Amino acid sequence: MSAEERKAIRADKPFAFSEETERKFQQLLTRYPKDQKKSLNLPCLWLAQRQEGWVSAEAMEYIAERLEIPVTDVYEVATFYTMYHLHPIGKYHIQLCRTLSCELRGKEEILKHISKKLGIKPGQTTADGRFTLSQVECLAACGGGPMMQLNDDYHENLTPERVDQILDQLP
Numbered sequence: 001m002s003a004e005e006r007k008a009i010r011a012d013k014p015f016a017f018s019e020e021t022e023r024k025f026q027q028l029l030t031r032y033p034k035d036q037k038k039s040l041n042l043p044c045l046w047l048a049q050r051q052e053g054w055v056s057a058e059a060m061e062y063i064a065e066r067l068e069i070p071v072t073d074v075y076e077v078a079t080f081y082t083m084y085h086l087h088p089i090g091k092y093h094i095q096l097c098r099t100l101s102c103e104l105r106g107k108e109e110i111l112k113h114i115s116k117k118l119g120i121k122p123g124q125t126t127a128d129g130r131f132t133l134s135q136v137e138c139l140a141a142c143g144g145g146p147m148m149q150l151n152d153d154y155h156e157n158l159t160p161e162r163v164d165q166i167l168d169q170l171p
């Protein structure tokens, strides 16, 4: 990752694990040999994302320090896996599957419906910060296509009406 790319993902505020995240980190530490802290790279990125909603450059630097590994090791992992968000996203993250089974079973209609309903295209976040829409590859629920993951939950056999029900009842 270049210096410019790193600059683009800076939150411009310090990062540290919260008390709750620190507790989870300490629990994870007990599962690995003391000289293998680097194995916690992925879980730490996940903890940081759970805490802040995304993983900033500051969070990566903090993780590198806590795990006593080069920050480039953390950048490499964070930029390789698409599950890590390197920019802030909405409170609700809609990940719509665009792979074959879902595509054949009507993904496009669902995409058009969500885009129209929320006024955003894939890769965008609503102005109020509530929703981010993404298209993703197979989420291994092919028998229930078209499907989406909404934060941690799967919703299958979607229809425009079902999408309305799901999104309209969110707090």
Ligand code: FES
Binding pocket: 097, 098, 099, 100, 101, 102, 103, 137, 138, 139, 140, 141, 142, 143, 145, 147
């Ligand atoms: S093709 Fe959509 S979940 Fe597998």
